[in-house]
Amino acid sequence: MxxxxxxxxxxxxxxxxxxxxxxxxxxxxxxxxxxxxxxxxxxxxxxxxxxxxxxxxxxxxxxxxxxxxxxxxxxxxxxxxxxxxxxxxxxxxxxxxxDTDVMMMTTSSSNARGTSHMNKVRIGRPGYEVSKSRDPLTNERCLTFELHYPELDDPRNRQPRHRFMSAYEQRVETPPDGKYQYLLVACDPYETVGFKIPNEKINRGEGKFVTNWDVKTKVFTLTLHFLDGGQSNITKK
Structure with a gap:
């Protein structure tokens, strides 16, 4: 009282x-x-x-x-x-x-691969933004991922890494759904994060798959285009 x-x-x-x-x-x-x-x-x-x-x-x-x-x-x-x-x-x-086009989830290397590693001290999940658009010339669907790592102490030597993972390789969501794949982005000591995206072919041509790491702002950007020519619609969230 x-x-x-x-x-x-x-x-x-x-x-x-x-x-x-x-x-x-x-x-x-x-x-x-x-x-x-x-x-x-x-x-x-x-x-x-x-x-x-x-x-x-x-x-x-x-x-x-x-x-x-x-x-x-x-x-x-x-x-x-x-x-x-x-x-x-x-x-x-x-x-x-x-049934969504992009879904973000927090994961870890051990959960994603089904293997065990020593626990590491993590800062937490990076801030992120995902934007959807279409190429004005080809009408291809485009996704841009922007991840923020403000607490990174050595940005020149700790550039974020990314890779794609199939639904059957990951161990986070069961049962696996073959309609999706996962884009993983890792940058210690932040948690690894994954984005669930459509399991469709990605255009690897010049200017169609671009990554950028800004050491001053500590922002990692990845832009990709799907090769479907815009035949299916993107669900807005």
């Missing part, structure tokens, strides 16, 4: 008036206590402790100094909105049988 009797500037026996700052502190403390009663941090899939000793929300890509700060964040509008969007996306995928 909050003691309002002995506030500075208030008369003895009077409740006193809370300042905006004090009210906000008390609100966050109440939210933290509520979260402690309802959330098991050991089972929270979005909480990760990084190599700096701070905590990261993998859903919102935010950093937090301690567990209490993270718990307060989980009760905020940003995290709750993220949970709602994630639930809506999973519901749409369930209704459509997972």
């Amino acid at each position: 909050v003691d309002r009797q002995n506030r500075v500037g208030s008369k003895f026996g009077g409740g006193g008036v809370s300042s905006a700052q004090q009210s906000e502190r008390e609100r966050k403390e109440r939210l933290r206590e509520l979260a402690l009663e309802t959330i098991d941090l050991a089972k929270d899939p979005y909480l990760m402790r990084n190599h700096l000793g701070t905590y990261e929300c993998k859903l919102c890509l935010t950093l937090h100094t301690n567990e209490a700060n993270y718990l307060s964040h989980t009760q905020g509008k940003k995290h709750q909105a993220g949970l709602a969007r994630r639930a809506a996306m999973e519901a749409r995928m369930a209704r459509s049988g997972g």
Whole structure:
């Protein structure tokens, strides 16, 4: 219970008036206590402790100094909105049988290949953007992936690597769906991420498959074109 009797500037026996700052502190403390009663941090899939000793929300890509700060964040509008969007996306995928053009997932080398490696300290998932377009001349479908690695300490010697993986090679989604393949992008100490894309031929011609690593902004960009000539539509999400 909050003691309002002995506030500075208030008369003895009077409740006193809370300042905006004090009210906000008390609100966050109440939210933290509520979260402690309802959330098991050991089972929270979005909480990760990084190599700096701070905590990261993998859903919102935010950093937090301690567990209490993270718990307060989980009760905020940003995290709750993220949970709602994630639930809506999973519901749409369930209704459509997972039939989407591009889906991002966090994975690891051991999960993807079905082999085991020593655990490494990870920073977390890189920020990313995926854009869809069509080539104005050939009408080929085009995908551009942009991944951000702001915490990378040695960008000149840690260029992100990518490779394609078949649905039958990976061990993350079962049963495998031959209609899709996976584009994996790895850059230690960040988590390896994978993008689920249509299992169609990719145009490897000049200017049709391009990668770029900007060491100043620490942004990796990959652009690819499908060889279908635009015969099938791209579903907008």
